[in-house]
Amino acid sequence: MKKILSVLLMLLLAISMSGLALADDDNSTTDDTDADDETDDEDESDEDEGDAEDETDDEDEIDEEDDDEETEDETEEMEFEHGAEVRLLQLEKAIARNILRGQEVIDNAGEEADTTELESILVEMEALKIEVQNADPEAEDAVQTFVSLKHDARELSKKFRDVARTQIHEAKRAEIKAKIEAKKAEREEKLKEVKERLHAKLKAFNSKRLLATANQLGIGDGELLEKIKSGEITAKEAHEQLRTKFQEMTPEERKQLYSDLKEARVKKEVEAKVRYQNLKAKAVENQQTRLQARLGQLDAKELKIADYAEKRLAAVQVNRDKINAKMAALNGGEQ
């Protein structure tokens, strides 16, 4: 009897001790950190620098993830009529805007800054813009082309930013940023032509999508569909008319329609997600070939970019190795 009681008491004690042990672990972690704080004061500045680098790396990674999600979303619409044209025009506008901004950076960098590399990057961006203009939106691989060209545009902007940071000191950069901001209206005026082309394609795309949706859902009378088709009413007006139609429906009808639309959207998003990973891998894999062709064209124009070309090709190789290593690590982790 006594033995049983003592065994039970031991069990109770062991259970209550496990909670305490866990709590102790938490405390010991805090204590360790405190101790480190006290002893590592001298190394603090070094650590701060390390942290700053880590933060930049982290930011880049977060940026990359955000960009992946954005690009993934952007490719969803490319399957539909005018969708690829819209995305390519948006890319052209973004590159054209960054070229103008980049030129303003160079113009205001001051004599002490060496802008040779920055100028070469802008030359490459110009070549990239022409490639975007020449891309065939109806080609079978239009989505792959868009993902690849956007990848290059993003990388060139980042490269320009990184080089500018090494050549122009912080106070001067802040000054240039303010000047660039002040010139926004002037810059946007220079983008007027591409904006107009984009506006027309966007209008066509949205009208077609509205029309297809109205047809698919069996909503909207003939008159509304005709107006959308002929472009007589804007997407915004058609949108308002659709709202009225939704209001006129019974709650059950509306619920069914909402769930149909949602289901189609989720399906589209999943398909785009699966497709995008493949497209991105190909974009990285083929970057060197694209770059060689682009640099070859610039060379043919007798632009003095030999040193720059060498550097760029080396940087792309490093980047590709880095991404391949990352992918291999991810695949290894999954297995």
Add this chain to the structure above:
Amino acid sequence: MKKAVIALTLLALVLLTGCSTQVVDAPEAPAVIEPETTPDQAVGEVDQLLIDEAEELDIGEML
């Protein structure tokens, strides 16, 4: 005999505690009343199919 009674009592206690814990761990799910779909929600879904004119393609800053 005494030992057997104690062992049985302990077993019963353990079983009872286990059962009561299970009851506590699995509370009854509250009844969910699905809200009605509003016209705004339906229009919102249609919006997802369109491209906003103000939408900008982000390729990063230059400085």
